[in-house]
Amino acid sequence: MPQKIPLQVVDDHNEALNFYYKLIARNKIPFQDMCLVHFDSHPDLASPESISTDKFTDRHHLLDNITISDWILPAVYQQHFTTIIWIKPPWATQIPIGKHSIEIGKDECGLLKTSSHLPYYVSDLCYCENLVEMRTFDLFVVEMSLDQDNTKDCWNIISMILQNRKWCLDIDMDFYSTQNPFKTILGRHFDFVHDIFKFEEGRNLEESLRQRQIQLGYMECLCAGNVPTDNQMASYKDVIEKLSHKYPCLKEDISAVKDHVASDEFITELYYIGQQTELPHHISSDSQINDLITKTEKLLKLLSCCDHDADLSLKEVDPPVAKVDLPVAITLARSEYDEYSSPETLESVHCALICLLRRLYNIPSEVQCPKMK
Numbered sequence: 001m002p003q004k005i006p007l008q009v010v011d012d013h014n015e016a017l018n019f020y021y022k023l024i025a026r027n028k029i030p031f032q033d034m035c036l037v038h039f040d041s042h043p044d045l046a047s048p049e050s051i052s053t054d055k056f057t058d059r060h061h062l063l064d065n066i067t068i069s070d071w072i073l074p075a076v077y078q079q080h081f082t083t084i085i086w087i088k089p090p091w092a093t094q095i096p097i098g099k100h101s102i103e104i105g106k107d108e109c110g111l112l113k114t115s116s117h118l119p120y121y122v123s124d125l126c127y128c129e130n131l132v133e134m135r136t137f138d139l140f141v142v143e144m145s146l147d148q149d150n151t152k153d154c155w156n157i158i159s160m161i162l163q164n165r166k167w168c169l170d171i172d173m174d175f176y177s178t179q180n181p182f183k184t185i186l187g188r189h190f191d192f193v194h195d196i197f198k199f200e201e202g203r204n205l206e207e208s209l210r211q212r213q214i215q216l217g218y219m220e221c222l223c224a225g226n227v228p229t230d231n232q233m234a235s236y237k238d239v240i241e242k243l244s245h246k247y248p249c250l251k252e253d254i255s256a257v258k259d260h261v262a263s264d265e266f267i268t269e270l271y272y273i274g275q276q277t278e279l280p281h282h283i284s285s286d287s288q289i290n291d292l293i294t295k296t297e298k299l300l301k302l303l304s305c306c307d308h309d310a311d312l313s314l315k316e317v318d319p320p321v322a323k324v325d326l327p328v329a330i331t332l333a334r335s336e337y338d339e340y341s342s343p344e345t346l347e348s349v350h351c352a353l354i355c356l357l358r359r360l361y362n363i364p365s366e367v368q369c370p371k372m373k
Contacts, residue, residue, distance in 0.1 A: 014071035105131030123199035
């Protein structure tokens with residue numbers, strides 16, 4: 001029987017990084033040059049805002065200062081992962097399908113930034129032209145289709161990347177059905193907040209960055225209830241004119257949102273919430289969930305290269321490729337408490353994934369299906 005594959009179920013997805021660090025410390029998985037195969041409705045590839053790259057080697061400090069959206073890049077910067085394969089559902093559109101070679105490094109303040117022109121990074125103001133101590137990683141964005149079975153197309157791409165590589169399997173349960181929790185928090189005000197915060201590309205990179213910096217600067221002032229200085233007002237002129245034309249009572253509209261939220265915690269985080277309104281929201285039907293779970297199993301089985309199975313024989317794929325090793329570690333993220341997974345189907349998805357993984361791999365016996373409510 002093959003060796004047991006370490007598996008950890010977490011709730012907040014950033015807790016997966018702690019599991020990988022523990023396995024590295026125990027020499028259970030390689031220290032560097034691994035590939036992460038990441039099933040998720042979100043890339044989780046943002047840049048941490050509150051921790052210097054110099055602190056990345058302090059594991060406990062790092063883990064205290066990362067979030068569900070930015071837990072992967074610190075591991076890339078430390079070269080634990082040098083390739084990321086983001087397998088996404090059709091409703092996730094944050095980064096275009098295909099291969100992206102991305103440079104990350106330290107900016108003048110010591111923060112992790114990227115020279116990538118992808119709107120995902122520009123809209124978050126993670127772009128920086130002048131970086132030091134740079135690393136380059138390859139990001140492959142692969143879409144698992146709902147309308148048709150493109151599993152073998154996915155496998156053809158992924159198996160080529162994983163040949164002769166050690167890799168970790170990471171699945172967020174919101175891959176199968178996801179909600180944007182801020183739709184519930186904001187209620188009828190969601191479309192308004194989304195509209196005033198949405199990112200619009202300029203004619204070039206410089207214009208996109210300048211417009212976004214001004215837009216978010218003004219939004220931060222409004223959300224905090226601060227009065228802009230004369231210099232700030234001059235720089236905010238264009239965005240004020242644009243928004244005032246559409247929302248002549250903008251300050252009153254912001255106040256209405258705060259009254260609706262009626263929570264000190266969310267009022268102080270309204271600026272942050274506004275930037276999350278672009279997140280995908282797709283409550284899948286039972287048939288869609290079952291379809292994606294079936295395709296997940298088929299893809300992982302193909303990656304295991306069970307060429308004795310007639311229906312999944314490598315001979316059916318042209319051109320045939322070499323066998324891919326089993327994953328060295330597996331993480332499952334429930335995303336229950338942050339409310340990105342659909343609560344109505346979370347337990348059934350969790351149980352289906354445990355059963356799926358038990359059929360494919362030798363996982364620890366103590367990992368059990370959750371008790372259904």
